[in-house]
Amino acid sequence: MRMRILEISVGAFIVAGALALVGLALNVSGLNVSNSDQTYTVYARFENIGGLTPRAKVTMSGVAIGEVNEIILDKDELMARVEMNIYGDVDFLSIDSSASILTAGLLGEQYIGISVGAEDDSLKDGDYIEDTQSALVLEELIGKFLFNEVSE
Amino acid sequence: MKEFDDVVIDIKKLSFSRGDRLIYDEVDIKVPRGKITAIMGPSGTGKTTLLRLIGGQLKPDSGSILVDDDNIPELGRSDLFNVRERMGMLFQSGALFTDISVFENVAFPIRVHTDLSEDMIRDVVFMKLQAVGLRGAHDLMPSELSGGMARRVALARAISLDPDIVMYDEPFTGQDPIAMGVLVNLIRELNASLEHTSIIVSHDIQETLGIADYIYIIADSKVIASGTPEELSKVESEQVKQFMHGLPDGPVPFHFPADDIVSDLMGGQQ
Amino acid sequence: MINQLARLGHKGLSKLAAFGRAGMILFQSLVAAPQPLIMFPLLVKQIYFVGVLSLIIIVVSGLFIGMVLGLQGYTILVDYGSEQAVGQMVALSLVRELAPVVTALLFAGRAGSALTAEIGLMKATEQLSSLEMIGVDPLRRIIAPRFWAGFICLPILAAIFALVGIYGGALVSIDWLGIYEGSFWANMQNSVDFYDDVVNGLIKAVAFGFVVTWIAVFQGYDCIPTSEGISQATTKTVVYSSLAVLGLDFILTAVMFGEL
Numbered sequence A: 001m002r003m004r005i006l007e008i009s010v011g012a013f014i015v016a017g018a019l020a021l022v023g024l025a026l027n028v029s030g031l032n033v034s035n036s037d038q039t040y041t042v043y044a045r046f047e048n049i050g051g052l053t054p055r056a057k058v059t060m061s062g063v064a065i066g067e068v069n070e071i072i073l074d075k076d077e078l079m080a081r082v083e084m085n086i087y088g089d090v091d092f093l094s095i096d097s098s099a100s101i102l103t104a105g106l107l108g109e110q111y112i113g114i115s116v117g118a119e120d121d122s123l124k125d126g127d128y129i130e131d132t133q134s135a136l137v138l139e140e141l142i143g144k145f146l147f148n149e150v151s152e
Numbered sequence B: 001m002k003e004f005d006d007v008v009i010d011i012k013k014l015s016f017s018r019g020d021r022l023i024y025d026e027v028d029i030k031v032p033r034g035k036i037t038a039i040m041g042p043s044g045t046g047k048t049t050l051l052r053l054i055g056g057q058l059k060p061d062s063g064s065i066l067v068d069d070d071n072i073p074e075l076g077r078s079d080l081f082n083v084r085e086r087m088g089m090l091f092q093s094g095a096l097f098t099d100i101s102v103f104e105n106v107a108f109p110i111r112v113h114t115d116l117s118e119d120m121i122r123d124v125v126f127m128k129l130q131a132v133g134l135r136g137a138h139d140l141m142p143s144e145l146s147g148g149m150a151r152r153v154a155l156a157r158a159i160s161l162d163p164d165i166v167m168y169d170e171p172f173t174g175q176d177p178i179a180m181g182v183l184v185n186l187i188r189e190l191n192a193s194l195e196h197t198s199i200i201v202s203h204d205i206q207e208t209l210g211i212a213d214y215i216y217i218i219a220d221s222k223v224i225a226s227g228t229p230e231e232l233s234k235v236e237s238e239q240v241k242q243f244m245h246g247l248p249d250g251p252v253p254f255h256f257p258a259d260d261i262v263s264d265l266m267g268g269q270q
Numbered sequence C: 001m002i003n004q005l006a007r008l009g010h011k012g013l014s015k016l017a018a019f020g021r022a023g024m025i026l027f028q029s030l031v032a033a034p035q036p037l038i039m040f041p042l043l044v045k046q047i048y049f050v051g052v053l054s055l056i057i058i059v060v061s062g063l064f065i066g067m068v069l070g071l072q073g074y075t076i077l078v079d080y081g082s083e084q085a086v087g088q089m090v091a092l093s094l095v096r097e098l099a100p101v102v103t104a105l106l107f108a109g110r111a112g113s114a115l116t117a118e119i120g121l122m123k124a125t126e127q128l129s130s131l132e133m134i135g136v137d138p139l140r141r142i143i144a145p146r147f148w149a150g151f152i153c154l155p156i157l158a159a160i161f162a163l164v165g166i167y168g169g170a171l172v173s174i175d176w177l178g179i180y181e182g183s184f185w186a187n188m189q190n191s192v193d194f195y196d197d198v199v200n201g202l203i204k205a206v207a208f209g210f211v212v213t214w215i216a217v218f219q220g221y222d223c224i225p226t227s228e229g230i231s232q233a234t235t236k237t238v239v240y241s242s243l244a245v246l247g248l249d250f251i252l253t254a255v256m257f258g259e260l
């Protein structure tokens, strides 16, 4: 009998560990199996990505629709090329969509915001978003502001 | 040294050292079959070490330890396993497994070495416990036993596989006089009825003299004397006499080697 | 001078020999000829002693640490007007660092020292020798199940610690400090990544479980079998495994989260 109680408590312990892991996955990290399972890749070139990093969110109207996978320097165009993984169920981004690098709050992290255009065709795996807007770099902004002040 | 008709354990030119310290220096010991042989000597001379050498838990620096025809230091794992099945050892502290009951302790070697059914194991265990007078204690835990009872349970475990050789490490140390008497009788009776060879390691002179057929006295890494109890009581050597009669001072000095006491006492003032 | 050098060399060599013995114990108990059938019931028993019995201290500590993180995070973040990010801060610091590290430290104190003392006592009372004389390898019978148990239990305990801590942080932030519940969880879920944060945290826990149990088991098995020797070995287990956990944590963090 003593052995049984011991076995049961060990079983409960292991189940509790598994449940804790599930809790961490679903509640804490918001892991969504269907989303991350299937994604397609689109690219965008930016003059300046500011502080954008891999794993940054890609959003549309503030809703996460994917994340940044890789950022490299495109040698031919001399621009940054950002590779994004967009969730498979978001298949309605028109080919004239625009991508801009935005900042969450004044000092927050940077992410990509996508706004949809008017065309009927949608972006497919491997397509480029042509219409892009670079990150606002605070120093440049302040520089412009000062320059305007002086020149007035 | 006396020649025996039938020798079970034949130790030849055994040398063993711990670090820089020589514990055995080319020692020869023969253990006669079916008899009770005692190994005696002051604490720390290496009596326990000798039992471990015989059991193959330690490897000698040189020399051979023949148990019948197997040379223990040269055996591989599985051969050693088979030889150990023929040996039972009663450790100085009893060494019962504290997390299982008395019954399971005695059953343990049987489960390891045989495929007997649960019923047969039960019968064997109860027989062995009966032999040491503790059948009633079979479902106690080791922590619930007195020192003397624990040693008897350990003895039941040591003989559970009907070994040919039973080794007792200091069986009498720390026992009250009654428990000591019980153990002395047990060892003698078991040796007679089960017809195994017993090796007793001890420094309790009176009890050992009472039951041993043959005695080796070890000191300074050597066998300094051997013989039957009667023979040993007639030996003239000062060292043996001191040991046999428990004299506080003699060739084995009471004082640990030290500088002259006067110079030590004066040392503080210089 | 020469003498001191010689002594240093001697000490170095004996440390090296200890490492060698530890490696041999590791190999013989884990790698060489496992016996799953005999092992399983022993393993269950050890998971009980090492894991289940450590649960209470883990849950209580996790709860308090999560609550403290919530309070501290709030008072810092409120100055920047970003107190909504408190969930993110609590979760990331717990999942990445505090859960594996604090669990490992508590584990070393609670279970590691007990393992050392238990094995040391078995050695002192000649139970290990006795097993050997019966023909059973104590490394496989005594050491291996304890090893696996520590290995299995630490990640489980760390996951429980993290989750309890996060709910402790949520309790403080949402119910006491009045953070909006939705933004607390949403912020957390947006910033915590399952693979990069949760899985990496658990990998740390597995590594710590390995190191702590290894040290505990080795110190017990290698101790001088007297009461003094056992108490020294127990102290060594706690000190060495705490240091090893903190050092290893730095290395693992650098590899996992650093820009290396």
Ligand SMILES: Nc1ncnc2c1ncn2[C@@H]1O[C@H](COP(=O)(O)OP(=O)(O)O)[C@@H](O)[C@H]1O
Binding pocket: B018, B023, B042, B043, B044, B045, B046, B047, B048, B049, B050
């Ligand atoms: N594990 C060990 N490591 C180092 N020295 C030991 C060890 N075990 C015993 N010794 C030393 O070996 C000597 C013999 O020990 P032992 O055989 O236990 O003596 P006895 O049983 O005759 O009292 C002692 O001096 C002891 O200090």
Ligand SMILES: [Mg+2]
Binding pocket: B047, B048, B049, B092, B169, B170
């Ligand atoms: Mg001894």
